[in-house]
Amino acid sequence: MPELPEVETVRAQLEPLVRGAVVTDARAHHSAKFASAPEAIGSAITGITRRGKYLLFGLVDAGPDRPDPVPHPGPDPTQGPADRELIVHLGMTGALHVDNAPRRYPNERDPYERASWDLADGRTLWFRDIRRFGRIAVVRAGDHRSLPTLYHLGPEPFDPSLDGPRFHRSLAASRRRIKTQLLSQRPIAGVGNIYADEALWRAGIHPAARRVGPDRADLLLGHVRDVLAEALDHGGTTLRDYRTPDHSTGRNQFRLDCYGRSGQPCRRCATPLTSRELDQRTATWCPTCQAH
């Protein structure tokens, strides 16, 4: 399930493939989650940025006479600020790829294609999502009101203005369980179930804790950052469906200490890890290292 390290891996790999490309046609699954994909037709892609788990494709109007703006003389619109954004959330099983095959919708070669964008040079950018938990939106640049979690998204994990005291204040503003807060994307952006379990395990904090003091908040912030940075270094975690644009898998799944290891011995103290549903999400932790 793509969290920040996976989404960032996708962004870094995909951006050089699509920067400057002009969208000439598109098609999408009829679900409201994907149906707005064709609104990107007629735009050039200025680049891809990321906020939390959201991919933001910058779009500028390519103009009727600019099938490919880059080789034209004069100012290149893709070097200026984007006026719209194509937003893609990968959900649980989403992946983005680029290929050369002409297509219709539905794609008879892959029933899980949910949207595709033809590019002026003959390639096609396409979105594959088995379980349809992903989402696509085209909005005016910076107008994220239609995506509440993005609109209210907390700071990026490596934002230097995010420090222990700020993280602690943010956590202290709510009495919800610490793990639920991490998953809410409000105190910090980009953490999902895997890295929440990993960071809490490293920090020795019980996932159901409702109060975390300043020292432990600072410790947790450091571990969230470490866990995310290490996962990024290892290309993300592939449990089943996660793939990069070039179809390769991540390698971080071999480095998990906590997530998915319920019943197996804790790597610090050998106590069997336990798991239980907390706020409708599976949580795994060490009952000894992460005592209440």
Add this chain to the structure above:
DNA sequence: CGGGGTTCCTGGCCGC
């Protein structure tokens, strides 16, 4: 407006 519950989806796996 924070928080709680519900819903969207389908492949993989388990037990019979």
Add this chain to the structure above:
DNA sequence: TGCGGCCAGGAACCCC
């Protein structure tokens, strides 16, 4: 072999 039942879960959505 076939199949019903269950599980995984990010975020929108609805409601109080």
